[in-house]
Structures are given as C-alpha cells and as structure tokens.
Amino acid sequence: MTRAETRPAPQEFDRVLSSMCTDPHPAARDAAMRFLADNPGDPATYPAVSDLEREAVAMLGDVVGLDDPHGYVGSGGTEANIQAVRAARNLADDDANVVAPESAHFSFQKAADVLDVELRLAELDDDHRADVDHVTDLADDDTAVVVGVAGTTEFGRVDPIPALGDVAEDAGANLHVDAAWGGFVLPFTDHDWDFADAAVDTMTIDPHKMGQAPVPAGGFLARDPETLDALSIRTPYLESDTQPTLGGTRSGAGVAGAHAALDELWRDGYRDQYETSQANADYLASELDDRGYDVVDPVLPLVATELPDREFRALRDDGWRISRTASGELRVVCMPHVTREMLDSFLADLDRSR
Numbered sequence: 001m002t003r004a005e006t007r008p009a010p011q012e013f014d015r016v017l018s019s020m021c022t023d024p025h026p027a028a029r030d031a032a033m034r035f036l037a038d039n040p041g042d043p044a045t046y047p048a049v050s051d052l053e054r055e056a057v058a059m060l061g062d063v064v065g066l067d068d069p070h071g072y073v074g075s076g077g078t079e080a081n082i083q084a085v086r087a088a089r090n091l092a093d094d095d096a097n098v099v100a101p102e103s104a105h106f107s108f109q110k111a112a113d114v115l116d117v118e119l120r121l122a123e124l125d126d127d128h129r130a131d132v133d134h135v136t137d138l139a140d141d142d143t144a145v146v147v148g149v150a151g152t153t154e155f156g157r158v159d160p161i162p163a164l165g166d167v168a169e170d171a172g173a174n175l176h177v178d179a180a181w182g183g184f185v186l187p188f189t190d191h192d193w194d195f196a197d198a199a200v201d202t203m204t205i206d207p208h209k210m211g212q213a214p215v216p217a218g219g220f221l222a223r224d225p226e227t228l229d230a231l232s233i234r235t236p237y238l239e240s241d242t243q244p245t246l247g248g249t250r251s252g253a254g255v256a257g258a259h260a261a262l263d264e265l266w267r268d269g270y271r272d273q274y275e276t277s278q279a280n281a282d283y284l285a286s287e288l289d290d291r292g293y294d295v296v297d298p299v300l301p302l303v304a305t306e307l308p309d310r311e312f313r314a315l316r317d318d319g320w321r322i323s324r325t326a327s328g329e330l331r332v333v334c335m336p337h338v339t340r341e342m343l344d345s346f347l348a349d350l351d352r353s354r
C-alpha cells in the first residue's frame with residue numbers, strides 16, 4: 001500500500017447529525033491555511049493576523065448588536081465562558097458566585113472549578129428555559145455574573161435574556177449570554193438575545209459552530225473596555241504590553257478562518273443558511289411527529305426527540321453519528337452540512353429499524 005492509502009482521513013460529515021461542528025466554508029478553509037504560523041497572541045510581531053482579528057471582532061459586534069465591541073477570537077466557547085466568569089469575578093468581591101440555568105453548558109463547571117467560584121444552577125421552566133423566579137432566588141450580593149443561554153446545547157432554547165438582565169442589575173452582577181451555537185442564527189429570528197435587546201455585559205459566540213469557520217475559532221465579546229482590562233495581565237517579553245486572552249500563543253488559522261467566514265457570509269449567507277437549516281429542522285420534526293415520536297418543537301435548528309434504545313443503537317450501527325441529551329432524547333443539530341437528502345436517508349434507516 002502507498003502511504004496516501006494508509007494516511008488517516010478526517011471525519012466525513014455525511015452521517016454526522018449531533019455535532020455542532022461543520023464543514024468550513026471554502027474561503028475560510030483557504031484563509032486558515034495561509035495563516036497557520038501566525039500568532040495573534042503577539043500582535044506587534046504579527047500585525048497582519050492582528051488586523052484580521054480586529055476586523056473579525058468588529059463584524060462579530062455587528063452580528064450581536066454592539067457598535068464598539070471589545071473582545072477577541074479564542075479557542076472556543078469554553079474559553080469565552082471561562083473568561084466571562086473570570087472578568088466578572090475580578091470585578092466583584094472574594095466570595096463570588098455564578099448563577100446559571102441547569103441547561104448551561106458544562107464549560108461553566110470548568111469555569112467554576114478553575115476560578116474557585118460557586119456555581120448555582122437554577123431550575124428550568126416547562127419549555128427548558130431558565131426559570132427567572134428561581135434565578136432571582138439564587139442571586140444575591142455576592143453574585144458576580146448571571147448567565148443566560150441563547151441557543152442551548154441540548155434543546156436549542158433561548159432563555160428570557162432581558163428578564164435575566166433585570167435580575168443581574170438588581171444583584172449588581174454582570175449578565176453573560178452564551179450564544180456559542182445560537183449566535184449565527186438568532187439575528188434572523190424574533191428572539192431578544194443580544195447587546196441591543198438587553199443589558200448584556202459579555203457574550204460567547206463561536207464562529208467554529210454555525211459560523212462555518214474552521215476549528216478553533218471562538219468569540220468573546222464585551223460591551224465595556226473595563227471588562228477586558230479586568231482580564232489583562234502584563235506581558236514583559238512580548239512586543240505588546242498587556243494581554244487579556246486566556247491562551248498565549250493562539251491560532252492564526254482560527255482567526256483568519258473566522259474573519260474569512262464572516263466576510264463571506266455575514267449577513268445574507270448566514271440568513272440563507274439559517275432559513276435552510278430551520279426548514280430542515282421543521283421537516284425532520286414533522287416527519288418524526290408523523291411516526292408517533294414525542295418531539296420537542298425546534299425553536300432553532302435543533303431537533304430533540306424521544307427515541308427507543310433499540311432504534312438508537314440500530315442507527316448508530318448504520319454509521320449515524322448521533323447522541324442523546326442528559327434526559328435521553330436524540331439530538332439532531334441541523335448544521336450547514338445536514339441536508340434534506342441526509343435527513344431522508346436517516347428517516348429511511350429509522351423506518352427499517354422499527
């Protein structure tokens with residue numbers, strides 16, 4: 001065998017249904033390849049990629065309704081969520097706590113652990129959204145940040161962000177919105193979720209999910225420069241003086257890829273993709289409903305449905321990359337690579353497994 005034949009191949013996307021990653025846009029792939037060795041963590045030495053990062057942050061600001069955004073392109077939603085908690089903790093007192101809904105991504109557990117803050121989890125309402133009354137009960141004078149999720153990982157739900165902003169304000173806390181997955185679809189919906197809709201202080205929005213950028217590209221955005229100041233440490237041996245990021249050396253490919261994807265797709269390309277993905281989610285939900293499954297209504301392009309274990313395992317054996325929520329529902333995330341043809345083929349395999 002030749003070497004090419006034995007080389008490991010990357011995952012094909014034609015049976016991937018539960019991932020929040022996707023095939024990057026070709027322009028983003030090209031841009032990433034060109035900037036593989038540039039380090040945006042050292043902007044004075046690598047000014048070109050640093051300029052791209054400034055432009056990418058400005059475009060992200062546009063996506064999230066913020067005129068003068070402060071932030072950067074990091075490794076992903078986990079880093080951005082850690083940074084949001086870290087900034088809030090640094091601006092608050094010693095016994096800081098974080099109040100987040102039970103639906104919050106597991107990265108908040110990591111943030112609480114790394115930063116030694118207490119994580120208080122609020123119950124959800126009947127529609128898998130943060131229960132504002134319980135968030136209010138949990139928040140107190142030591143609360144550094146209240147978290148709302150705009151597009152939950154398991155059910156694609158949008159928390160009542162403006163109401164959570166009121167709770168944060170009463171507690172003297174920051175409001176952080178985690179739109180890691182939802183940020184590139186929510187601009188085309190009626191949901192109130194962004195910096196223009198509510199008193200949001202910080203936000204997570206991942207170009208490497210619905211943004212169609214190559215991995216790794218996460219976005220951390222803040223309304224005020226003081227938030228980044230609260231994260232900055234001095235960097236004596238670099239050409240620049242301070243650094244607010246968590247990573248030191250960072251991915252030039254991620255930054256250039258995110259820039260190219262945004263440049264190419266914001267805003268019409270992302271709107272078209274949202275419409276296609278939402279139509280696919282609605283289609284899948286209605287096909288499953290017709291077959292008698294209990295389906296959670298897809299408010300964003302993510303379908304969660306009850307599915308017996310036998311069928312789940314048969315579909316896995318057919319090669320479908322699928323996963324379940326903590327409460328057992330199958331999740332299908334209608335990412336850009338998920339086409340109607342794929343869903344029809346999935347449904348055909350489902351019918352055979354019944």
Ligand SMILES: *Cc1c(COP(=O)(O)O)cnc(C)c1O
Nearest residue numbers: 076077078079105153178180181
């Ligand atoms: C995916 C996701 C994250 C984590 O992002 P990574 O890029 O995997 O670190 C955080 N929050 C939400 C809502 C997500 O969907």
